[in-house]
Amino acid sequence: MSHYPTSTLTKNKGKWYVFMTIPKELRPYFKDRTQLKRSTKTSDLTHAKAVQHDITTAMRAELDAARPDPLQKVADLMSWSLDELKAMMRDDPERLERMIIGQTVQPFIGEPEEDRAIISEQIRAEEAYKLFKATTEEKETTTKAPKLSEVAEEFFASKPYDKLKTEMDAKLSVGQFIEFAGDLPVDQIETRTGNRWHDSMSGLAYKTIKKKSSYISRLLDWSVRKDKIERNPFRDITIDYKLGTPTKHFIPFEQSELHELFALSMPDHLKTLLTTLMVTGCRLDEITLLEWDEVKVKDGIKYFDLTKSIVKTTGSKRLVPCPTVIEHLYPVVAGKTGQVFPQFKRDADGKAQSPASKALMKYVRKVTPDRQKVVHSLRGNLKDLLRDAGVPEDVNNFITGHSSGDVAGSYGSGPSLKVRADALNSVEHPWLRTR
Numbered sequence: 001m002s003h004y005p006t007s008t009l010t011k012n013k014g015k016w017y018v019f020m021t022i023p024k025e026l027r028p029y030f031k032d033r034t035q036l037k038r039s040t041k042t043s044d045l046t047h048a049k050a051v052q053h054d055i056t057t058a059m060r061a062e063l064d065a066a067r068p069d070p071l072q073k074v075a076d077l078m079s080w081s082l083d084e085l086k087a088m089m090r091d092d093p094e095r096l097e098r099m100i101i102g103q104t105v106q107p108f109i110g111e112p113e114e115d116r117a118i119i120s121e122q123i124r125a126e127e128a129y130k131l132f133k134a135t136t137e138e139k140e141t142t143t144k145a146p147k148l149s150e151v152a153e154e155f156f157a158s159k160p161y162d163k164l165k166t167e168m169d170a171k172l173s174v175g176q177f178i179e180f181a182g183d184l185p186v187d188q189i190e191t192r193t194g195n196r197w198h199d200s201m202s203g204l205a206y207k208t209i210k211k212k213s214s215y216i217s218r219l220l221d222w223s224v225r226k227d228k229i230e231r232n233p234f235r236d237i238t239i240d241y242k243l244g245t246p247t248k249h250f251i252p253f254e255q256s257e258l259h260e261l262f263a264l265s266m267p268d269h270l271k272t273l274l275t276t277l278m279v280t281g282c283r284l285d286e287i288t289l290l291e292w293d294e295v296k297v298k299d300g301i302k303y304f305d306l307t308k309s310i311v312k313t314t315g316s317k318r319l320v321p322c323p324t325v326i327e328h329l330y331p332v333v334a335g336k337t338g339q340v341f342p343q344f345k346r347d348a349d350g351k352a353q354s355p356a357s358k359a360l361m362k363y364v365r366k367v368t369p370d371r372q373k374v375v376h377s378l379r380g381n382l383k384d385l386l387r388d389a390g391v392p393e394d395v396n397n398f399i400t401g402h403s404s405g406d407v408a409g410s411y412g413s414g415p416s417l418k419v420r421a422d423a424l425n426s427v428e429h430p431w432l433r434t435r
Helices: 024-030 045-066 070-077 082-091 093-104 112-141 148-157 164-181 191-200 206-225 255-263 268-280 284-288 324-329 353-367 377-388 393-399 417-425
Strands: 008-012 015-021 035-039 295-298 301-305 319-321
Touching: 008 045, 015 045, 024 045, 035 045, 045 148, 045 164, 070 082, 070 112, 082 093, 093 112, 148 164, 148 206, 164 191, 164 206, 191 206, 255 268, 255 353, 268 284, 268 324, 268 353, 268 377, 284 353, 301 417, 319 417, 377 393, 393 417
Parallel strands: none
Antiparallel strands: 008 015, 015 035, 295 301, 301 319
C-alpha cells in the first residue's frame, strides 16, 4: 500500500476544499502540480469533515493510478514487452527469475566496448531483479481482506444509524482513524493500533475519545458479523479514564448577567424562546420543536406536551407546565397546528437546535465571553432557583427531564401537573420585569 501525506481542509470563497500534497516522484504525471484539490461542495465545516475521508480515498486512488507499474519498468530494463513479462510470470515465474539472474552474471568476453555493454546490461538486470522480487513478494503478502475504507462504505450503506448527525459523526471518526493509521486491510487492524490512536487524541475530552472509539468498534463488530474478520480488536481496549482533557461542564449565569441578557434588544421570537427556556428549564431543542397542538390545558393548567417529541431520553418525554409569567405568549387555539417557532428550519433528523443556538448565542456572547456559559446554562439556573425555592429534588428533576418521565409506565406518573406548576410558579424572575 502506498503511503501519502494526510489531507487538509481549507476554506476558499465560502466553500471547504480538501488538499493533498502530490509526492515528488508523481508530479510529472500531474503537469508538475504540487497539490490535488477537491471541493467538498459545502460551506459547513462539520459536513466537510464528514466527507473528507471519502474524498481523500478518491485522491489516493488517483495517485495510485498515476504511479507507474513496476512490472513495466522491469520489462523496459530487460528489453521485453509487458505482455511477454506477464505471460512468463503466469506460466513459469521460477524460469523468469532464472533468466533475470542470468543476465546479472553473464561473462565478459575480453573486448572493452562489448564488456562495457555487458556491464550496462548487468546493472539493468540487477535493478530489474530487485523490482521483480519486490513486486512478487508484495503480491505474496497482500491480504485478501478489503481495506477499511471499502468496509466502511458497505457499513454506512447498511444505514446503521437512525440520525444523520450520528452518521456524520461516525464517518468523521472513521476518516480520522484512516488518516492516522492508513487505509489498512481490515484484518490488519490491531488492538495496539487503536491504543496508539487513542493516545494521539489526548488533547480531546475523555468522553469524545470514547465516543470516537465506539464508532470504530461498531464498524468492526459489523465486520465480524459479515465474516470479514475473525474478531474485533477494539473489544480488548479499555480507555484510561485519565486520558484526554477534563470534561468542561456548562455553568449557570450570574444574576447580573441574566439581567443584562434579558435587557438586550432582540427579535420577539428570540426573546420569547429565551424567556421560555429560562422559566421552564427545557432543552433548546424541546422548545424549538414545539408544535401548537402540543400546547394544551388540563384541569385549568396550561402545559407543553413533550411526550411525543424527538427528545434526548425517556425522562425527557414529559408534561411541562407553562408558568404564569409566559402564559400569554402561548395562546391555546382550537385546531391550530404547526411549529411554534417556524423561524428555525428542521434538519434531516427533524432537529432545529443548531440554527436556534446560533441565533441566541449571538446575544449570550454580548453578556459574557465565558465559553462555559451558553444557552444550555439556563437549565442550570432554573435548577438552582427551584432548589433555592425549596422544591424537592425529585420534582426538580422531573420538571427538567432528569427522571423517568411521563411515559415510564412501571415507574408511575411522577409528581402531579399541579405540583410541577406550583414549583415553577414559586420561582422569582426579576430579570423578566423589563418585558
